[in-house]
Amino acid sequence: xxxxxxxxxxxxxxxxxxxxxxxxxxxxxxxxxxxxxxxxxxxxxxxxxxxxxxxxxxxxxxxxxxxxxxxxxxxxxxxxxxxxxxxxxxxxxxxxxxxxxxxxxxxxxxxxxxxxxxxxxxxxxxxxxxxxxxxxxxxxxxxxxxxxxxxxxxxxxxxxxxxxxxxxxxxxxxxxxxxxxxxxxxxxxxxxxxxxxxxxxxxxxxxxxxxxxxxxxxxxxxxxxxxxxxxxxxxxxxxxxxxxxxxxxxxxxxxxxxxxxxxxxxxxxxxxxxxxxxxxxxxxxxxxxxxxxxxxxxxxxxxxxxxxxxxxxxxxxxxxxxxxxxxxxxxxxxxxxxxxxxx
Amino acid sequence: xxxxxxxxxxxxxxxxxxxxxxxxxxxxxxxxxxxxxxxxxxxxxxxxxxxxxxxxxxxxxxxxxxxxxxxxxxxxxxxxxxxxxxxxxxxxxxxxxxxxxxxxxxxxxxxxxxxxxxxxxxxxxxxxxxxxxxxxxxxxxxxxxxxxxxxxxxxxxxxxxxxxxxxxxxxxxxxxxxxxxxxxxxxxxxxxxxxxxxxxxxxxxxxxxxxxxxxxxxxxxxxxxxxxxxxxxxxxxxxxxxxxxxxxxxxxxxxxxxxxxxxxxxxxxxxxxxxxxxxxxxxxxxxxxxxxxxxxxxxxxxxxxxxxxxxxxxxxxxxxxxxxxxxxxxxxxxxxxxxxxxx
DNA sequence: GTTATTTACTTAAACGTTTAAGTAAATAAA
DNA sequence: TTTATTTACTTAAACGTTTAAGTAAATAAC
Numbered sequence: 001x002x003x004x005x006x007x008x009x010x011x012x013x014x015x016x017x018x019x020x021x022x023x024x025x026x027x028x029x030x031x032x033x034x035x036x037x038x039x040x041x042x043x044x045x046x047x048x049x050x051x052x053x054x055x056x057x058x059x060x061x062x063x064x065x066x067x068x069x070x071x072x073x074x075x076x077x078x079x080x081x082x083x084x085x086x087x088x089x090x091x092x093x094x095x096x097x098x099x100x101x102x103x104x105x106x107x108x109x110x111x112x113x114x115x116x117x118x119x120x121x122x123x124x125x126x127x128x129x130x131x132x133x134x135x136x137x138x139x140x141x142x143x144x145x146x147x148x149x150x151x152x153x154x155x156x157x158x159x160x161x162x163x164x165x166x167x168x169x170x171x172x173x174x175x176x177x178x179x180x181x182x183x184x185x186x187x188x189x190x191x192x193x194x195x196x197x198x199x200x201x202x203x204x205x206x207x208x209x210x211x212x213x214x215x216x217x218x219x220x221x222x223x224x225x226x227x228x229x230x231x232x233x234x235x236x237x238x239x240x241x242x243x244x245x246x247x248x249x250x251x252x253x254x255x256x257x258x259x260x261x262x263x264x265x266x267x268x269x270x271x272x273x274x275x276x277x278x279x280x281x282x283x284x285x286x287x288x289x290x291x292x293x294x295x296x297x298x299x300x301x302x303x304x305x306x307x308x309x310x311x312x313x314x315x316x317x318x319x320x321x322x323x324x325x326x327x328x329x330x331x332x333x334x335x336x337x338x339x340x341x342x343x
Numbered sequence: 344x345x346x347x348x349x350x351x352x353x354x355x356x357x358x359x360x361x362x363x364x365x366x367x368x369x370x371x372x373x374x375x376x377x378x379x380x381x382x383x384x385x386x387x388x389x390x391x392x393x394x395x396x397x398x399x400x401x402x403x404x405x406x407x408x409x410x411x412x413x414x415x416x417x418x419x420x421x422x423x424x425x426x427x428x429x430x431x432x433x434x435x436x437x438x439x440x441x442x443x444x445x446x447x448x449x450x451x452x453x454x455x456x457x458x459x460x461x462x463x464x465x466x467x468x469x470x471x472x473x474x475x476x477x478x479x480x481x482x483x484x485x486x487x488x489x490x491x492x493x494x495x496x497x498x499x500x501x502x503x504x505x506x507x508x509x510x511x512x513x514x515x516x517x518x519x520x521x522x523x524x525x526x527x528x529x530x531x532x533x534x535x536x537x538x539x540x541x542x543x544x545x546x547x548x549x550x551x552x553x554x555x556x557x558x559x560x561x562x563x564x565x566x567x568x569x570x571x572x573x574x575x576x577x578x579x580x581x582x583x584x585x586x587x588x589x590x591x592x593x594x595x596x597x598x599x600x601x602x603x604x605x606x607x608x609x610x611x612x613x614x615x616x617x618x619x620x621x622x623x624x625x626x627x628x629x630x631x632x633x634x635x636x637x638x639x640x641x642x643x644x645x646x647x648x649x650x651x652x653x654x655x656x657x658x659x660x661x662x663x664x665x666x667x668x669x670x671x672x673x674x675x676x677x678x679x680x681x682x683x684x685x686x
Numbered sequence: 687g688t689t690a691t692t693t694a695c696t697t698a699a700a701c702g703t704t705t706a707a708g709t710a711a712a713t714a715a716a
Numbered sequence: 717t718t719t720a721t722t723t724a725c726t727t728a729a730a731c732g733t734t735t736a737a738g739t740a741a742a743t744a745a746c
Contacts, residue, residue, distance in 0.1 A: 009463060009490060011702060022726050027704060037724060052486070054464040058410065059702035062401040062731045069444075077429050083421040090420075090447050099444050099466075101412075104433050120352060121397040122732095123442075143395070147352060231629055263633035286574055287628060290606035292635030354732060365696050370734060380694060402732035405701045465702095 010051050019047055030055070066125055069099045070313065073115060073129040075107040075156075076230070079256055080284040081302045082130070085154060088306025089128065096314060105132045107229050113140040120147040126313045128306075130156045133196025133229055150316050150324055154309040155300075156198040162325035164316075166309040170200045173298045173333040174207030177252055177280045180296070182215045184278055184341045186250030189217070192239060192262060193254040195226040204254045204282070222246060231257040239265040243277070250341075253281035259288075259295060278341040282333075294338035301331045353394050362390055373398070409468055412442040413656065416458060416472040418450040418499075419573070422599055423627040424645045425473070428497065431649025432471065439657060448475045450572050456483040463490040469656045471649075473499045476539025476572055493659050493667055497652040498643075499541040505668035507659075509652040513543045516641045516676040517550030520595055520623045523639070525558045527684050529593030529621055532560070535582060535605060536597040538569040547597045547625070565589060574600040582608040586620070593684075596624035602631075602638060621684040625676075637681035644674045 016023045021040070029036045029044035036044075047053075061067045072089060074082045086102070093100055101124065105112040112132045117140060119127060127149060129141075138158045145151060145163065157165040181189050191208045193201055205224070212219045225242045227235040239262055242248075253262055259281040263273070271277050273293055280296045281288075288295040308329055315322050359366045364383070372379045372387035379387075390396075404410045415432060417425045429445070436443055444467065448455040455475045460483060462470060470492060474484075481501045488494060488506065500508040524532050534551045536544055548567070555562045568585045570578040582605050585591075596605055602624040606616070614620050616636055623639045624631075631638040651672055658665050 009465075013702075023703075024705075024727080025725060028725095031704090035724070040724080052460070052463060054461055056405070056464055056702050057466045058401045058405040059731090060704075062399070062405055062733085063702080063704045065731075067401065077420075077433075078423065078426040080421065083426055086420050086445070087447070090445075094447070101442050102429070102433075102445050104430070104437070117395070118397055120395060121399055122352075123400045257629065260629050260633050267633070285628075285630060286600065286603050287630040287634060290603050290610070290634050291630060292633060292637070294635070356732075366733075367697080367735075368695060371695095374734090378694070383694080399732050402701090403734075405703085406732080406734045408701075 010053050011056065012053075015044075015047060015051065015053050018051070019043060061122070065122065067123060068097065069101060069124050070310070071101050071103060071115075071119060071124040071127045071129075073103045073105060073112065073127060075105050075130060075132055077102070077104055080286070081155070081256060081300055084284055084302030085130075085306035085309075088303035088308075089310045090306075091303070092307050092310045092314070098314075107132045107134070109135045109137075116140045116144050119144055119149055124149070125317055126150040126152070128152050128154060128309050128313060130154055131158060131198055133194055133198050133201065136197035150313060152309045152313050152324065152327075154305050156200050159199050164309075164312050164324040164327040166305050166312065166329045166331065167200070168300050168305065168331050168333045170203035170333075171207040171210075173282070173335065174204040174252065174254075175211045176207075176335050177296075177298055178208045178211035179215075180335060180337065180341060181250040181252065181278055181280060182211065182217070184250075184274070186248075186278055187217065188246070188248045189219070189223070189250035189252060190242060190246060190248035191224045191252050191254070192242075192258050193224065193226060194229040196229070201254060204252075208252055223248065227258060227261070229255065231260065235261040236265050236268075240269060243269060243271065248277065250278045251280070253279065253283075256281070256283040256285060259283050259285070259291070263291065263295075273340050274342050280335075280341055288336070289338060291340070293340050293342075296338045296341040297336050298333050299336050300333045304331055353396050354399065355396075358387075358390060358394065358396050361394070362386060404465070408465065410466060411440065412444060412467050413653070414444050414446060414462060414467040414470045414472075416446045416448060416455065416470060418448050418473060418475055420445070420447055423629070424498070424599060424643055427627055427645035428473075428649035428652075431646035431651075432653045433649075434646070435650050435653045435657070441657075450475045450477070452478045452480075459483045459487050462487055462492055467492070468660055469493040469495070471495050471497060471652050471656065473497055474501060474541055476537055476541050476544065479540035493656060495652045495656050495667065495670075497648050499543050502542050507652075507655050507667040507670040509648050509655070509672045509674065510543070511643050511648065511674050511676045513546035513676075514550040514553075516625070516678065517547040517595065517597075518554045519550075519678050520639075520641055521551045521554035522558075523678060523680065523684060524593040524595065524621055524623060525554065525560070527593075527617070527621055529591075530560065531589070531591045532562070532566070532593035532595060533585060533589060533591035534567045534595050534597070535585075535601050536567065536569060537572040539572070544597060547595075551595055566591065570601060570604070572598065574603065578604040579608050579611075583612060586612060586614065591620065593621045594623070596622065596626075599624070599626040599628060602626050602628070602634070606634065606638075616683050617685050623678075623684055631679070632681060634683070636683050636685075639681045639684040640679050641676050642679050643676045647674055 012023045012026050016026050026044055029041045103115045109132050138161055151163050153165040227238055266273055273279055282298045284302050288297045312327050316324050355366045355369050359369050369387055372384045446458045452475050481504055494506050496508040500510055570581055609616055616622055625641045627645050631640045655670050659667050
């Protein structure tokens with residue numbers, strides 16, 4: 001191979017020297033500038049290919065004030081919903097040659113703040129975020145917006161903020177799911193959820209309440225159990241104790257990992273699903289149909305939400321001049337009934 | 344607020360002007376250089392904090408030839424194993440103030456090649472990769488190594504390459520799992536797996552074969568089913584057809600998503616697990632204990648593998664001068680027996 | 687009291703791109 | 717034939733850091 005590079009990493013200057021051209025010409029040729037002859041473009045591209053030239057993204061980002069990178073900020077990654085969202089984002093961002101950095105808040109407001117604060121540095125061109133469940137003060141988000149970094153919320157938004165959002169119809173889904181439990185004969189339905197300020201949890205709670213109200217089922221705060229928002233034995237205990245004391249005949253679970261906990265609790269207490277207790281859960285786990293018994297789920301359009309969120313961001317970034325703060329999309333979730341609510 | 348910045352993004356030059364210092368002093372003060380007085384350091388840090396100064400990472404990376412970013416290249420993300428690995432990586436990388444870019448190959452060799460080729464640009468300081476199952480030509484990986492980018496393989500390595508690896512004992516796990524099936528009374532055990540060049544699949548296949556051999560169970564190629572490496576209805580059909588024709592009484596499944604497919608196939612065919620057929624699967628799904636019936640699994644130390652892999656990379660990057668190509672770690676997986684192999 | 691060393695800074699170049707502005711040669715317009 | 721325009725480049729500055737090298741003032745050594 002006569003490539004004159006001795007295995008050293010090649011940069012634009014070296015490439016220019018090889019071709020007897022200026023770096024400006026190389027740069028423009030590679031970006032297909034009208035300013036460069038077709039012949040030269042071909043020569044440059046051939047040489048770049050042959051010598052494995054790849055432009056240094058830091059130099060490029062520094063000069064252009066564009067990173068071609070977006071940040072995805074989520075509470076957890078070991079969750080079917082979030083990983084499917086990432087798949088959706090990747091399906092679009094990958095094609096557009098965008099890179100994405102992932103940040104996990106572990107559902108902690110403090111981490112979220114320190115993660116977002118760093119984004120004023122120009123590291124990313126935009127942010128897709130699903131906020132921590134205990135995020136109520138949104139100053140860190142406003143600060144980012146004021147710094148000119150576009151933000152799109154998905155799933156968990158901060159309703160009080162003027163920002164783009166892609167969510168699902170949590171209120172209605174919870175309402176329909178609760179109705180379904182009532183229709184299947186439940187008289188005492190408990191909500192197993194997570195404490196948090198974000199709207200998805202309050203919406204799900206309100207949907208649940210509305211359904212109960214409409215069926216004249218009295219429910220008090222003792223029918224709601226607040227669990228930790230991660231998979232722990234503690235949650236199993238919480239649910240067991242609740243079932244022992246409140247003796248519900250229906251459960252609405254608002255997060256994925258609660259399905260396993262609730263099932264284990266039922267198995268431990270020898271409660272038969274659905275005969276003794278019926279269960280619905282918000283989850284995208286593919287194992288739902290093979291659980292014991294198959295689980296009735298509220299299936300969220302995770303992949304599509306990811307696509308839509310990143311699509312909005314790209315539309316903004318490509319200067320199609322949409323106003324992000326006016327973009328709000330609510331994609332429908334679907335109640336998939338299975339044996340866990342059958343009879 | 345008298346911050347002289349009018350809401351514009353502040354850079355080092357602006358900060359220097361505010362403090363009547365040179366940018367060199369600012370830079371050194373923020374990095375705690377011995378060259379700067381404590382008094383000045385305090386002044387600088389206070390002002391930086393107050394004005395929300397965050398250094399531009401592109402400028403910094405360009406100058407230092409360090410990105411403080413690593414790449415994680417995996418086949419899929421909607422998989423408990425990989426998402427737990429990411430959690431492990433994040434648990435270390437997050438603390439070290441490293442950022443990570445995620446790239447999905449969708450198990451395609453071509454995508455893997457084009458993703459890795461880009462890494463010679465200096466975008467990342469190192470790469471953690473689990474190769475695509477059909478990667479046999481490893482030129483793209485060697486090229487990256489020659490360019491001086493450190494690589495650590497996890498789970499799926501390229502055994503022929505001199506590179507660090509963190510794997511689990513696939514051979515032995517498959518061997519033990521198959522033995523377990525035999526001990527539980529299986530006489531005809533099928534392997535449901537995925538076609539691929541990577542060692543995990545061949546190791547699992549060999550472990551399976553060795554166990555059968557030792558028990559003098561004759562097995563032919565008709566006992567092995569090669570599925571697509573993603574969750575599809577096609578796989579369910581493949582498995583059903585195999586069970587109809589080969590009539591196995593035991594199944595060893597080598598990838599997570601096959602558990603759901605196999606269970607559905609059994610349900611459809613009215614085969615009772617474990618009475619008619621016993622099942623073991625390599626999976627980290629938390630729902631394993633609540634499946635119908637609870638699934639015997641080979642649980643991989645995903646989180647620890649992520650930690651170990653990124654730990655090796657950091658040890659190398661911090662110039663502790665370990666030789667990556669000599670680092671090979673094999674972490675043990677654990678057979679967790681449940682009803683799917685009971686009697 | 688002169689010289690050497692230390693302290694606490696500053697100056698300026700460099701990292702590898704992109705791009706506005708400039709230019710010489712070729713072509714078109716008058 | 718002269719002038720205007722177009723083509724295909726080059727020059728040089730800029731992006732925001734880091735750092736080697738330099739320096740003036742203060743302190744220490746002799």
